[in-house]
Amino acid sequence: MKVAVGEVVLPGDQCEEISLVGEKSKVILGPGLRKEVDGITITKAGTLKKRSPNTYWVDNYQKRYIPSRGENVIGVVVQKAGDIFRVDVGGSCSASLSYLSFEGATKKNRPKVNIGDVVYAKMLVASKDMEPELVCVDSHGKKGRLGVLEEGFVFKCSLNLVRKILNPECPLLNSLKNEWPFELAAGLNGRIWIKAKTMRETIAVGNAILGCEYLNTDEIKSMCTNIASILAGHVS
Amino acid sequence: MRDIFISNCEKSFSNKILSEGYRLDGRNYNESRQLSISFGSEYGSCIVSLGETKVLAQVSCEVTQPKQIRPNEGILYINVEISPMAGPQFEANRQTDLSVYLNRLLEKCYKDSKCIDLESLCIVVEEKVWSLRVDIKVLNHDGNLIECASIATLTSLAHFKRPDVTRSGDSVIIHTLAEKDPIPTVLFHYPVCATFAIFDGDILLSDPSFFEESVCTSSTEEGINSGGGVLVIGLNQYKELCLLDHSGAAINSSKLVHKAITSAADKCKEIVDMIKKSIVSDDTLRQKRVKINFADMITQHHLLALTRKDLNIKLKSYNVDDNRSEIDGMDTDHDLSDPEPSKYDVVASAPHTAEIQTKKESSKWIEISSDSEEDEKE
Numbered sequence: 001m002k003v004a005v006g007e008v009v010l011p012g013d014q015c016e017e018i019s020l021v022g023e024k025s026k027v028i029l030g031p032g033l034r035k036e037v038d039g040i041t042i043t044k045a046g047t048l049k050k051r052s053p054n055t056y057w058v059d060n061y062q063k064r065y066i067p068s069r070g071e072n073v074i075g076v077v078v079q080k081a082g083d084i085f086r087v088d089v090g091g092s093c094s095a096s097l098s099y100l101s102f103e104g105a106t107k108k109n110r111p112k113v114n115i116g117d118v119v120y121a122k123m124l125v126a127s128k129d130m131e132p133e134l135v136c137v138d139s140h141g142k143k144g145r146l147g148v149l150e151e152g153f154v155f156k157c158s159l160n161l162v163r164k165i166l167n168p169e170c171p172l173l174n175s176l177k178n179e180w181p182f183e184l185a186a187g188l189n190g191r192i193w194i195k196a197k198t199m200r201e202t203i204a205v206g207n208a209i210l211g212c213e214y215l216n217t218d219e220i221k222s223m224c225t226n227i228a229s230i231l232a233g234h235v236s
Numbered sequence: 237m238r239d240i241f242i243s244n245c246e247k248s249f250s251n252k253i254l255s256e257g258y259r260l261d262g263r264n265y266n267e268s269r270q271l272s273i274s275f276g277s278e279y280g281s282c283i284v285s286l287g288e289t290k291v292l293a294q295v296s297c298e299v300t301q302p303k304q305i306r307p308n309e310g311i312l313y314i315n316v317e318i319s320p321m322a323g324p325q326f327e328a329n330r331q332t333d334l335s336v337y338l339n340r341l342l343e344k345c346y347k348d349s350k351c352i353d354l355e356s357l358c359i360v361v362e363e364k365v366w367s368l369r370v371d372i373k374v375l376n377h378d379g380n381l382i383e384c385a386s387i388a389t390l391t392s393l394a395h396f397k398r399p400d401v402t403r404s405g406d407s408v409i410i411h412t413l414a415e416k417d418p419i420p421t422v423l424f425h426y427p428v429c430a431t432f433a434i435f436d437g438d439i440l441l442s443d444p445s446f447f448e449e450s451v452c453t454s455s456t457e458e459g460i461n462s463g464g465g466v467l468v469i470g471l472n473q474y475k476e477l478c479l480l481d482h483s484g485a486a487i488n489s490s491k492l493v494h495k496a497i498t499s500a501a502d503k504c505k506e507i508v509d510m511i512k513k514s515i516v517s518d519d520t521l522r523q524k525r526v527k528i529n530f531a532d533m534i535t536q537h538h539l540l541a542l543t544r545k546d547l548n549i550k551l552k553s554y555n556v557d558d559n560r561s562e563i564d565g566m567d568t569d570h571d572l573s574d575p576e577p578s579k580y581d582v583v584a585s586a587p588h589t590a591e592i593q594t595k596k597e598s599s600k601w602i603e604i605s606s607d608s609e610e611d612e613k614e
Contacts, residue, residue, distance in 0.1 A: 076241050076242075076243040078241045116241075116242075116243050116247075117243065117244060117245075118243045118244075149245070150245075151248070151249075152249070153245060153246060153249040154245060154246055193245075199249070199252055199256055199258065200551070202249070203253070203258065203260065203549055203551055204551055206548075206549035207262075207547060207549050207550050210547045210549055211554070226554075227554065230551055230554055
């Protein structure tokens, strides 16, 4: 079936619009699109989106992470193997994290990372034929916000939800931060780490994040005040 | 099978909140998730869902030769299948420890407790008996598979009806459903399993979620399991014990088991009552010749709203509907003009199928412009 931008598309559909644009200029194909001999074929079910001038992708509901370069992710250290840590990021295979890719780490000065620790790291290598590689420093050798996350709680959610709460137009985090203090790290692999003063406040943050998945801007704001009042004990 | 790895912070967090008296999804210690039973078009097929856990059960029968040692008894066979559909950690066509364990527990609960009148399944002694086969397929694994599968097994067995048989001399005639009314299976009693997760050796959680199950059975940093485990209790409607199974660290006090059995007794009675009620209501519908099948499960609400009533992480008094109703109160006319805030509409087409069509009216959903969505990616 022939489809256009903004429509609901299914795997196997063809998009002529993209191939026409592609004849004149360069086109960037995002996730869910593939170039075949006879045009552009869709490989995922979702909505076809376009960002001017010529980037196309299919936006769909997804829970399984596919590593891609430059994304900040949250992983769990599952194994120490020689000079690398194996980190489970939720992809098809575990990612590797060298012990030298921490701030101030040398051959003699090893970072303190144990099995079962949660790390916030950046994807350095993500190719379809190789194991993904993570780093906990930026190009200047500074850790920034990356590194081992202490205490708190990690939960999984859909990839769309992470992108939604990270969107600057999403009011969730802005309205939540006025209600009570908390720390949060969102990995684009669908894992969110949260930490607040008390256990109940931590649960409330998780509740608010998961609850906002299908709500619009106004509803999110009212949900935040609702949760804050439950937390304060006004609602029994 | 690839194990799901639980991080240290998740373990310590869940242990801490449990000792403070909370559960992650806002339930009380002895509170179960929503149980729902729906029947398929044939006798003996049902889908049971317990929260997000879903199990399909199907009973089938065939005429076989009885076993040598039990020439006048029918045969009951239970088969459990866990496919990658249930969870990404499972592999296709491969028996895992979990499926073998589940199979054994169900056999203990239904075969060894002798709840089915196997002698009534005999047609000709030493020659022909009915063999009942229960196929359990796990559709989604979100914890407490044992309880969900046992409810599904019992419901499908109680719902199942086998074809009637007449013997004339040496020949045996099996009647079709149209010729003669089928015969229901005779159940002496209705055993159901209830699962409890044990934390710190003294906290009992009924109907544990997948996360709670994996935390309480996982080993701690020291490599030893500190007082965690899963306790399975099978009871029938007369509160008689049919099955007791425990995995994980040893239980210190017998009081814990007593406590679990007393709370399981009431729960099992409730579940059995619900099973009986749903079978009776299904039967009356079938007598009125109403067509029943799994398509009834997929309601418009499921397709359109995508909303999950249960969040994995929830405060005790949080209600998903609260946000909705507050908005409704603020601008009612907004809601009346377009009750479904969706671009698409579900329209019935052929019988038992539906298709999604684009709605004529403009949508009430906010279109997040693609530019802003891309910005945060960079």
